Amino acid sequence: MIGRALADGCAESRAQRVLHEGANAALPPEAPDDTPPPVEADPPGFLDAFTDTERAMPEMNERLNAMAALIVRIGELAAETAPRTEAAKTFAHRVGIMNRWAKELTPLVRQYDQELLEFEGRVATISLSLEVIFEQFRRQPGDADDRAEFLRVLKGMGAAAKDARDTGVTSFRDSLRRIENLSREARPVVRLAADDLDRTIAAFSTVATWGDLASDLLAAT
16 A cells, blocks of 8 residues: 555756846837636536546556555665765765766656656545545535445555655655765756655645545544
């Protein structure tokens, strides 16, 4: 569950300038904004929400398992590289080892980034559906076995997400932050990996919230 606690271990904004030609140059008037206001989508109905959750949950778990496998491989690479780094006699030798490690790391981190994007999308879908489901449960409380089982599953997922977030993922992210600036060549991929783990922590926090809400509803039944 939650990728075995993620294998037991584990937009930038751009400023814009307006250039003035001449001290007294007049700016042309702004064109009126004819863009229509955004239309808010109707929330799903109760049965829609269960259908969306039923579809998204296996897809979320599939992405999570892929993320966990990548974390394992990344950890193996780090374990293989550490002894060579410690044995290096000079800083030049050490940075060379780190740069070779970064090249091996790059395709794994890019793949993790893609899997994470898909995972985040499934989490967002499930969160929207659970808002509808939980509200319906609060309005019509009951002790039906299927409802209780659904809530127990969410509670277990939330607990596993908390464990993965607070142990493996956070410590792994912190270790990457510590080495982020050791090598100019390795910095981009190490920073991307650490940023992705920040996003993973945020997504796991959302899943943990599902468990907390499910626990509250179980206690109220």
